[in-house]
Amino acid sequence: MQWETVIGLEIHVQLSTQTKIFSGSSTQFGAEPNTQANEVDLALPGILPVVNEQAVAKAVAFGLAIDAEIGKKSFFERKNYFYPDLPKGYQTTQLEAPVVGPGHVEITLDNGETKSIRIHHAHLEEDAGKSLHEDFHGMTGIDLNRAGTPLIEVVTEPDMRSAEEAVAFAKKLHSIVTAIGIGDGDMSQGSMRFDVNISVRPKGQEEYGTRTETKNLNSFKFMEEAIEMEVERQIDLIEDGGKVRQETRLYNGDKKTARAMRSKEEANDYRYFPCPDLLPIILDDDYIEAIRATLPELPDAKEKRFMADYGLPQYDASVLAASAAMADYFEQTVKVCGDAKLAANWCMGELSKFLNQQELDISACPIPPENFGQLLARIKDDTISGKIAKQVFQAMAEGEGSADEIIEAKGLKQVTDTGAIEAMVDEIIAANQAQFEELKGGKDKLMGFFVGQVMKISKGQANPGQVNQILKKKISE
Amino acid sequence: MENKTLKQLSAGLASGEFSSTELTRHYLDKIKQHDGTYNAYITVTEEQALAAAKQADEQIAAGNAGDLTGLPIAYKDLFCTQGVRTSCGSKILDNFVSPYESTATDNLNKAGMVMLGKTNLDEFAMGSSTESSYYGATRNPWDTDAVPGGSSGGSAVAVAADLAPVSLGTDTGGSIRQPAAFCGITGLKPTYGRVSRWGMVAYGSSLDQAGPMAQNAEDAAMIMNALAGFDAKDSTSMDKPVDNYLADLNKPIKGLKIGLPKEFFGDSLDDGIRAAVMDAVKQLEAQGAIVKEISLPRTELAIPAYYIIAPAEASTNLSRFDGVRYGYRCEDPQDLADMYIRSRSEGFGAEVKRRILVGTYALSAGYYDAYYRKAQQLRRMIKQDFQAALADVDVIAGPTTPSPAWKIGAKNQDPVAMYLEDIYTLSVNLAGLPGISVPCGMKDGLPVGLQIIGDYFSEAKLLNIGHQFQQATDWHTRKPTVGGNS
Incomplete structure (x- = not known):
């Protein structure tokens, strides 16, 4: 059977602001654990968030760069779940009214074909901290330096049909992010992280197959490998009479293996609702146009x-x-x-x-x-x-x-002195009389040999064009 | 120094009649002597208080004292106070010493006020009786078998029993006004956004507001002058100039249009309270006010709306108490889930758990539209009712509570019965309006409160009306017999 792959991406892009999205802590990468976490990032009782205007401006710049509708009134919501590196017990994010609405990104494939990938939306949110599982003797350490780093999550429509298209899209998005300067795009530091939704269906079928989500890919190469591996797994599974389960998967790029992380049936009810600590973000045309004017x-x-x-x-x-x-x-x-x-x-x-x-x-x-x-x-x-x-x-x-x-x-200057080159040509002819006779006799293939020999004794400095000319003159003499 | 108003104490400090250190010592002694009876304080900060008083005395001596310099105050134990335990009346924060200061307390500290300590409250401000605190119930000085109201019961009792000349409370659904009414003091809940919420441990974030609990309206106005104001750290605080709340206190109220919502005088209202409130209204009429009946048709719906919205917000506000970074963590957790479940099960009390469950349910997939979204629609309608009424009258008046203080233990097994006691105060928080409760009578030896509700940012007018009423009446000057009457 002929199979078609369907791919949609969710991309987390860290915005390169000086400070966090809701607090004044630095966002610098690589500091000692918990040295860039203030009372807001630690979610102490009584703290309140204040939106970093730079994060909003960068999200709007991204929206304009992908020709998207900008949300004139967007608001933040709380996504509730418990995890040790999520200090408030909820992530402040956007759901119902994101700052960036539908847009599109054009990609060019290796064969020169172009394709438009639709963006469903992009929303502002805060990053979580990190759990450190090593060096704590059976316990887990929590580093909240990254907690509150501003992100946009870009969500595409399921418009890609191969790993090549997905990678071309990812590279294009990377180039847009770095061109407009909203993020450093340093994937090794997690500045851009890709979640890939993959499903397969028999060619010609309208309905999508069951999809899996491979999370947190942080290089184009891993992304390509992970997609190819997952597509093959799904096709093999179906062809052997099995069914694809909706699940979250992890790809290990070093070991070239993938595994299921959790099944979606155990999914959390995130109980989203508007965050009462933050006012809606109202953007007027003047503001949006001012940002458009700054776009490179x-x-x-x-x-x-x-x-x-x-x-x-x-x-x-x-x-x-x-x-x-x-x-x-x-x-x-x-x-x-x-x-x-x-x-x-x-x-x-x-x-x-x-x-x-x-x-x-x-x-x-x-x-x-x-x-x-x-x-x-x-x-x-x-x-x-x-x-x-x-x-x-x-x-x-x-x-x-x-x-x-x-x-x-x-002393690498090219030798263009005709006399000097002629002397070198003569030297080579003298040393290779027999071959020169064959060349004269019409064995043109030997031309390269003679030019090469001259170049060699000139240490590459003879002008190859001149060598050619002089040799031709000698042949016709 | 005994039973003096804040204004009188301010004058005493200014004239050198006594020093701030003497005054502070006086209150610390009284707390030591009597708070065993009332349990108004969770923490008494003697050392810090005396240090602050000494500093205040130096300022007074140097001649750069303000109105509030050197005056003692008690803070509800829900304001984060740097270097001092901030418990919220909960076991889960029993070991939490705040590393930072709330804006509200910072404003008052900077004005030179001296913190005596942190007062008792219903756990996380969830309650109307100050019985649900991990630190035990607070008792009403008018009848030590009765509740003081809540959740700012400790702050109300501290003022009523003269264990502090003034205090700070917070009001999410009546938590300043109702205990003020039960304890015979004056309590003001400002407009939502007038006082910064930075450093106030959140219960219902869209409803919470800090305000003064004082012996009279004038003292409350003195506090408001230092307390109110825009704060860049609170996105919901309003960037709007602050009135001088003392300036208009003596303005006559002749021609003031007062609306009496008929829904506030229904069958559930205690007859003694009805009589006291109507007497107060007649008094205001005698001072030149014009009274008319109005309608706030959605008054009863405030209870279900509030008891969806506040728990919904609380359920996520309290998620941070997870045993990971600070606060109570259970012994020997087996794994992550065990740590979460036991830390929270052991750390929170019954009423807090009840509200977390209600709020979690109301926000759950499949129930959100039926509960949370509906409640928000109701909230908008309640707000519209108030706006329509306030287009016609200057202020709205009525009882603060449907009944006087009940006996300790009488209602804490029946949460719905307790929720119904908030009927006159909840809607004001839902609308974000300011409201004041002033003492206006007694019922069987227990104080009765008159509530006056104004338009947005009309705190100066509410304090003016309260002050004018207090110029003509003496309910606010009556004091319980401190030392116990049970």
């Missing part, structure tokens, strides 16, 4: 502009536009080297490879874009070849100076 260029618009202004292919444009920091780096590089396609190739190639290897973000790149542009300019004006440029790039990355300084210091 969004990834989609940037992609279109890169295609139009720089003549880049869509693939290049979308890769570069996905990260606002990378896009800025690219544009500064172009300014110096004057060749957009060359800059795009190098940003996506050598530069990205290097950053990945070093596990560095582009914002922490040791090579300033001006130097990177200078390097590319030297390729363009034939001072060095692409191959030598890679060598210069490594030296720049190691902090040996600017491109020009390194080329000069290491």
